[in-house]
Amino acid sequence: MVSNPVHGLPFLPGMSFTDPTKTAFHRSQTLGYRNGYAIAKRPTVGIGGDRLQINQLSQADVDDLANKAPVLTYGQPKQAPPASFIPAHVAFDKKVLKFNAYFQEDVPMSTEEHYRIRHVNIYYYLEDDSMSVIEPVVENSGIPQGKLIKRQRLPKNYQGDHYHWKDLNRGIDITIYGKTFHIVDCDRFTQVFLESQGIELNPPEKMALDPYTELRKQPLRKYVTPSDFDQLKQFLTFDKQVLRFYAIWDDTDSMFGECRAYVIHYYLMDDTVEIREVHERNNGRDPVPLLMNRQHMPKILAENAKNFPQCVLEISDQEVLEWYTAKDFIVGKPVTLLGRTFFIYDCDPFTRQYYKEKFGISDLPRIDVSKKEPPPVKQELPPYNGYGLIEDSAQNCFALIPKPPKRDVLKMLMNDNKVLRYLAALESPIPEDKDRRFVFSYFLATDTISIFEPPVRNSGIIGGKYLGRTKVVKPYSSVENPVYYGPSDFFIGAVIEVFGHRFIILDADDYVLKYMESNTAQFSPEALLSIQNHIHKRKTPAPDLESKQTEKDPGVQELEALIDTIQKQLKDHPCTGNIREAFQVHDKEASGYVDKETFFKICDSLNLPVDDSLIKELIRMCSRGEDTIDYYNFIRAFSN
Incomplete structure (x- = not known):
């Protein structure tokens, strides 16, 4: 085996070169299979089977060496990377502040308690600044308890601010949706967290107790109802004998009150009283037969009977100074039962006979309590405001959706397309108005008048429609009863005042004379004569x-x-x-x-x-x- 000739040379700049003796350049396998799954494995040798330079230093040491590079050789060291960002929902996950509080609730419909103290727990969730209010469940309380306010961001004021954990402390009041909660204490974690944030906590307080709950914890008192009256004899003597009184309860003085009829039964066998309602057909009320169930009715209570639990036990002679008896029910006098005042106006024949034999009263009257209907209020129209015709304005007072006033259809059919036309001049002190002429058209079908001014060339006045079809009120007529111009008011020389402008009738067409001659009863002789003379003179040629x-x-x-x-x-x-x-x-x-x-x-x-x-x-x-x-x-x- 030939050894590497370059082995041991220092690996410095300028002294590194390729090993000419190296012939294997393959990479080691990094993938493998275990139990049928492909897994990655760490290579043991490098390229060509060279030994790997395994770093024996830890990651912290490597980072420290990277930051301590020589300044003279490589320049300033790199800045350390910033700390990693941790979001609030991760940093404060499952971290909740808990406060113990209570609020006071009024009890208006109870004789035993006037207010009620309810304990709650206020939770503040640090991860999203939301809050929730939960009332612990109390057994047999009869009140729906549990989650009072679900988890949400609670508004602090009307400016859109929300409650923050900096606003919470012991011994303070916070108002949430109209309810005022008083915080008395908090748990250990909440105390440590708030103190770590620099908040000085108030000393803890004692939780307020509910007076009615404390009263229920006391043992119940026992009552004995002694009686020395022979009830069996009374039952056998007056069995099935009932006094019947007819009464009314007049509550019309209060809002939405009314006068209702009742029947009061007095049972002689045990001196009990019941009140039955009198239902009329289609009166819209539930068919409840009884207003007050059959029971003994106390008239005067003892002073120490105010705190007696009337909803649990019956009232006995120990708490009542006087009971209602048959002599307290007299026709023509009021009687107050359980806070309601009934007026007795009649009774049945058996009751009259009983009062005659028992009390010597033989003239029990029958009082008429039927109320007479007030006379109908005469409808008066408001003052006329001057807009439009008074007949049209009055329709707004007769119906919510005004309807047009009724017209004389027969008159409209008979006088359809019948128009009386007159020529008139404007009576005005202005010189430019002296030569202006107007055509009056009187429509017999609707008694309306329209005025038209024929255009005159180079007169400087724009002619055309001067007044649309409308009824014209005569001057000096009252606003409540206006009098309109009619056909009899138009004749030669007549002065017609139209909304402050005075016109003088100068001429009329031939149809006017024909209509006046066929309806002479509608016109005065002077008016007819003026039209006849004028038209006759107009048709007769003037001598030259x-x-x-x-x-x-x-x-x-x-x-x-x-x-x-x-x-x-x-x-x-x-x-x-x-x-x-x-x-x-x-x-x-x-x-x-x-x-x-x-x-x-x-x-x-x-x-x-x-x-x-x-x-x-x-x-x-x-x-x-x-x-x-x-x-x-x-x-x-x-x-x-």
């Missing part, structure tokens, strides 16, 4: 100027010359174009004449210069007698 000039009247030519002179002198008068309508309003019959008083009032309202010499001459020539003036020729002087 040339025919007037050919008349044989010698003053015609003088009148025409005077009118021409006035037109030239007053052609720019501001009232031009509105004088005719002003006179036609006062001329109801369309005769062309007005009285002098009305004439001068109109001239004064229109600011006409009646003091001028030419105007005075024109008025003189237009006068017809002493009282009337022909305004037709007068207004010609102010027209173009």
Whole structure:
């Protein structure tokens, strides 16, 4: 065997080289089988069968040597790796803080106890800062016990904070979901943990005891009920003899109270009392026959009978000063049984006979306790708010879901498509409104009015619909009983006020006259005459100027010359174009004449210069007698 010639040379940089005599470069087997399973095994030799350099140092020594490498040769040593991170659920797994606490609970429906002390254990889980409250089970307590609050993070305040183990200590109160728990002590592990965290614990306290539980631990007292009355004789004498009283319990003064009827039975054989309910058909109550079971009824209790266990034993003469007897039940008087006051209003014939023979009372009345129904409250409508029609607004007071008011269907069918149309002018002090004309349409089917203004070119006013179809209330009518405009209110010269605007009727169509003549009972004679005269005058052609000039009247030519002179002198008068309508309003019959008083009032309202010499001459020539003036020729002087 040839030895390795390079064996023993130092393995230093620059002095390592490949062994030329080495011919085997295979690796040792690292896998094997044991009992049919593939397992890994540690190789015993290296590549080519070379001896392995087995490290005899421990892992800690190897790490220490790695960190103590020479600084001058290899530089600064590497920093030690940081400690491994351990999560909270691993570090604090199964580490729970336990506190002993109690809370006080009110007992409102018991005569024996006013409050109750309940012991609980509060657990704080360090791994996720959750808490739970568990009440230990007490045998025969009659209270559902066990887990009161399941494990969860409990809120501390309304800002969203939760309870932490730093908030817990002995001798403090914590409020959880409205219940206040008083912590009195904790276990050994909790004490060591809190002290290790720098928390100074309060001294432990004693657990509060429940007074009723302590009272139950006392031995029961025995009671003896002596009796010297011959009960057998009473039983044999008054067997099957029962006094029957009819009573009511009036509880209407309390919330949801009512007046209910009852029957009180008094058994003469043993002086017991029972109260039966009187059920009516479909009264909605459970068919419970008895309100109070048959028993002896105490009237006056002794002073020392307050703590007597009435729910366990019967009350005897030792605790009662006076019992209810038959003389305490009188028709017409109230009687209080177990806190309820019953009013006795009647009894049966046997009871009346018994009271007559036993007590000498022969005039037991029968009292009428039926309550009379109060008179119906008259429904009053609230004040009108001014929006819409009052008939539509009133429907909101009659039903929760308002319905449209009923309409006269027969009237709507008979007057369908029947419309009365009128021409009107706007009475306004604004000069631009003098020449505006409006068409009034009165719909006979619904008694509604619509107003339309015909567009006038280059007038500066946009025409179109001025008012939609609606009922118009007359001025000075009351809000509670509004009066609407009807067909009889429209005639030549009538003033119609629509929501604060005044309109003067100037003209009407031929159908209006036809309708008024066929329904004369609905219209006044003056209104019918004004429409007839106006339409007749409109259809009759007016005489022209040339025919007037050919008349044989010698003053015609003088009148025409005077009118021409006035037109030239007053052609720019501001009232031009509105004088005719002003006179036609006062001329109801369309005769062309007005009285002098009305004439001068109109001239004064229109600011006409009646003091001028030419105007005075024109008025003189237009006068017809002493009282009337022909305004037709007068207004010609102010027209173009």
